[in-house]
Amino acid sequence: MVSRRSVLGGALAATTLPFLGPGAPLAGSAHAAEPTTPHGSGLAESRVPRAFSTPMPVPTVLRPASTSGDQDFYEVTLRKATAGILPGAATDVLTYDGHFPGPVIHARTGRKVVVLQHNGLDMPVAVHLHGGNVSPESDGNPMDVFDPGTSRTYVYANRQPHASLWFHDHAHHMESEHVYRGLSGNYLLTDDIEQGLPLPKGSYDVPITIRDARFDEDNRLVYSTADRNRTTILANGAVTPYFEVAARKYRFRLLNSANLRFFSLSLSDGTPLTQIASDGGLLERPVSVPVLPLSPGERADVVVDFSRYPVGTQLVLNNSGPGSIGQVGKVLRFDVVRTAEDPSSVPAVLRALPAAADLPATVVTREITLGMDEDGRPEPRGFINGQVYDPERIDTTVALGSSEIWTVTNTNRRVPHNLHLHLVQFRVLERDGVPVGPAEAGLKDTVRVMAGSTVKLHVTFGGYRGDYVYHCHMLDHSSMGMMATFRVR
Ligand code: C2O
Ligand code: CU
Ligand code: CU
Numbered sequence: 060m061v062s063r064r065s066v067l068g069g070a071l072a073a074t075t076l077p078f079l080g081p082g083a084p085l086a087g088s089a090h091a092a093e094p095t096t097p098h099g100s101g102l103a104e105s106r107v108p109r110a111f112s113t114p115m116p117v118p119t120v121l122r123p124a125s126t127s128g129d130q131d132f133y134e135v136t137l138r139k140a141t142a143g144i145l146p147g148a149a150t151d152v153l154t155y156d157g158h159f160p161g162p163v164i165h166a167r168t169g170r171k172v173v174v175l176q177h178n179g180l181d182m183p184v185a186v187h188l189h190g191g192n193v194s195p196e197s198d199g200n201p202m203d204v205f206d207p208g209t210s211r212t213y214v215y216a217n218r219q220p221h222a223s224l225w226f227h228d229h230a231h232h233m234e235s236e237h238v239y240r241g242l243s244g245n246y247l248l249t250d251d252i253e254q255g256l257p258l259p260k261g262s263y264d265v266p267i268t269i270r271d272a273r274f275d276e277d278n279r280l281v282y283s284t285a286d287r288n289r290t291t292i293l294a295n296g297a298v299t300p301y302f303e304v305a306a307r308k309y310r311f312r313l314l315n316s317a318n319l320r321f322f323s324l325s326l327s328d329g330t331p332l333t334q335i336a337s338d339g340g341l342l343e344r345p346v347s348v349p350v351l352p353l354s355p356g357e358r359a360d361v362v363v364d365f366s367r368y369p370v371g372t373q374l375v376l377n378n379s380g381p382g383s384i385g386q387v388g389k390v391l392r393f394d395v396v397r398t399a400e401d402p403s404s405v406p407a408v409l410r411a412l413p414a415a416a417d418l419p420a421t422v423v424t425r426e427i428t429l430g431m432d433e434d435g436r437p438e439p440r441g442f443i444n445g446q447v448y449d450p451e452r453i454d455t456t457v458a459l460g461s462s463e464i465w466t467v468t469n470t471n472r473r474v475p476h477n478l479h480l481h482l483v484q485f486r487v488l489e490r491d492g493v494p495v496g497p498a499e500a501g502l503k504d505t506v507r508v509m510a511g512s513t514v515k516l517h518v519t520f521g522g523y524r525g526d527y528v529y530h531c532h533m534l535d536h537s538s539m540g541m542m543a544t545f546r547v548r
Contacts, residue, residue, distance in 0.1 A: 115300035160296035161244030168250035195525025201231035305399035336360035339484035339502020356532030441541030
């Protein structure tokens with residue numbers, strides 16, 4: 060059993076989120092319906108939804124406004140809406156086209172997606188396709204915003220392989236709050252390689268976006284930077300919901316869209332999850348993971364075979380990440396309610412990726428450091444290589460098509476970070492000098508970097524010339540300045 064702390068003592072408490080590494084799956088009954096606890100959430104007892112009392116929504120798939128030979132055209136309006144997150148109450152949220160949880164766009168490699176975004180909010184926005192190999196005009200750079208009442212066309216060429224991508228707001232200094240209030244959605248890119256596999260498809264392929272939130276007594280989402288009291292866990296926008304499944308295999312596309320929280324996910328009966336994909340698409344082979352770590356912005360696709368359970372079984376997806384188990388220890392419950400045919404399977408080989416030794420030769424090795432003020436000051440700053448983000452500054456210049464080694468070190472003593480690069484999918488070679496395990500050895504765009512540790516990345520800067528950002532994807536940290544710009548030339 061792993062011991063857990065919900066708070067750090069002393070001055071650090073205001074600015075840090077403790078991280079307790081992945082541990083064993085939680086013991087305990089999969090059948091108990093326990094209330095989520097209200098501590099720190101500001102919610103009156105009566106308002107606190109009981110765990111597993113609402114169904115998990117499946118996010119809405121957007122339909123193209125028109126399609127032509129080689130492209131799908133979408134029209135989306137960013138607007139305020141209300142969502143029924145808490146029982147009998149409406150919560151104000153920010154949405155793409157009114158959808159909370161955010162909608163899904165399906166895309167196919169080789170087929171262009173064009174999205175005309177209308178800004179119906181009262182703040183500037185930028186739409187970023189996270190994980191996408193996208194031209195600089197369509198990347199949603201933090202400074203490349205469009206104003207209320209105006210529109211912007213984003214063009215996604217989809218020249219990269221399949222991957223579970225996502226899109227979210229990226230307006231400088233506002234991305235953190237905007238994403239928190241609802242501005243994110245899934246962008247599921249597929250290709251012939253993926254379609255040729257017998258993996259679970261259709262209604263057995265379900266995106267599950269996990270995050271935390273804090274509500275006040277008027278059912279409002281409360282946002283303040285580096286808030287440790289976001290202790291209500293949402294799966295697809297519902298508080299610790301249940302999800303009815305058939306006794307067969309499902310593919311779940313897990314996304315951590317939280318601003319700060321690291322999740323460590325496991326099934327309540329101790330059965331390992333079968334991870335088949337990471338940020339940049341399928342792994343070479345399925346990997347059995349007893350506990351799946353997922354930091355903000357990261358994705359992992361898993362297959363769960365419910366055919367091993369009798370109808371009537373209830374199975375909890377637990378979280379053993381930082382925080383008190385009573386508050387954040389349960390994410391959702393799978394209820395096995397029927398049997399079903401299952402033509403799907405998980406092949407032993409999913410795709411081919413070059414081995415680390417066969418990656419393109421590197422021309423440059425760079426040292427990147429991530430850090431933030433840990434001294435408890437009221438407005439901590441975030442740094443990359445000692446500097447706060449300045450959109451006027453080009454921090455790193457790389458040659459188009461070249462490959463580099465980036466060694467990324469978290470210089471903090473306690474605070475975990477991660478690093479996300481726009482434009483590219485990279486390979487994680489080592490963590491603290493040791494080759495990473497198979498779950499992290501596929502294509503990645505976001506990598507965990509725990510306090511005091513170093514990861515070594517192999518990055519190839521392909522696709523486009525232009526300016527792109529790299530940052531910690533704990534969005535509270537990037538809005539504190541833990542962001543920098545690389546120029547591909
Ligand atoms: Cu999820 Cu700069 O992005
Ligand atoms: Cu991104
Ligand atoms: Cu960080």
